[in-house]
Amino acid sequence: MNTRTIPHPPRVRRRRRVVVTLIAIAAAAILAFAVQQSLSAAFADAAHTIPSPAPTPVPTGGSAGSVVAPTEADGVILDDDKPTVFEVDRVAVGNLDSALLAALQRAASDAEADGVTIRVNSGWRSPALQEWMLQDAIVQYGSEEEARRWVATPETSEHVTGDAVDLGPWSALDWLAQRGSRYGLCQIYANESWHYELRPDAVDDGCPEMLADPTADPRTKR
Template identity: 75%
Template sequence: MNTRTIPHSSRRRRRRIAVVLTALASAVVIAFAVQQSLAAASADAVQEGTSPAAPPAPSEQIDGTVIAPSEADGVIRDGDQPTVFDVDRVAVGNLDPALLAALQRAATDAEGDGVTFLVNSGWRSPALQERLLQDAIAEYGSEAEARRWVATAETSAHVSGDAVDLGPLPTLDWIAQRGWRYGLCQIYGNESWHYELRPEAVTDGCPEMYTDPTEDPRMQP
């Protein structure tokens, strides 16, 4: 019986292709899990560490960790996400006016396609941002790894009101294709939900994305 030997180079190519496909699939899963983790951390922050009778101020700290930020700090509970028109919610109402106007224009057009813009996270107080960073450090084991996903309170575009995290997935698909028309751009390759205003994108297109926030000069200490 004749047998055909597959060349080593062919087997190596197949193995490399399999590894690449596996890595891409894992990256998508990890990115989605990170978004869900950050949203859960924001919601959990409302419930931990205090009694209803005497909640601490949002900036109160114990051993360097901010405890119990509230909705007044921009916390959005899972299942209670506002739209970009719910300006009575501070997470939306405290966004930069130009960013908010662009989001509302885009959302109005998206409604014609049956797509609703929900805000998973918008403006955040410094206390909430610090809490999210501390939670990320605990989850990822180091500040260096955590900073790939969560900025410091001093550098965060959420704290300044210049960034918004959107959902659900149909919204992200819609805005990824059309956001530039409104000056709305995805900034980081690992955060498909994070959008900021880049007015020049209307004529020039969105700028090249950073791989993650650690490449962004604004995020440097």
């Protein structure tokens, strides 16, 4: 006996098409929602990401312009040997202002409890190191005007007086961005997420508004 396939009535075929269409729409909606959630999470993470500390030029011999390269005694910190704020035998740390150093150590102790280690990329600097860095920046950026947005002169630098410190890594900067004011530690320049100074009033009042860069700081014009 011959068996013939009996086609579904038109109504059944229409129902199947409707069901398939609904499934496709639902799948597209789920995919769109997943993408939206992923993008939202990515933007949220980006909003809390702190830029990586700019590398501090490390004199390794020779000179920047006509300035002879300083040594560790001038506050040089090698890239592969970043100290913590407790290594006061390193002049870059030990020569920091005592009140700033105490605040840094309190913050670092609490950060360690959260699994975060605060390290010093650059701390106290001798006038010779500061001048070397300025000359290096002039070579790098092509003009003294642009270099001064990143490196102050020896006469105006808060690093030379021991009142400023450049910190890292990212995790430490993120931690400090959220909690630094509790210790009076504040980011001073918007273009330098790594540069911190002591502002005791920040404990109660929060950190002051950041300056765009060092050229906007009245102290660099004295």
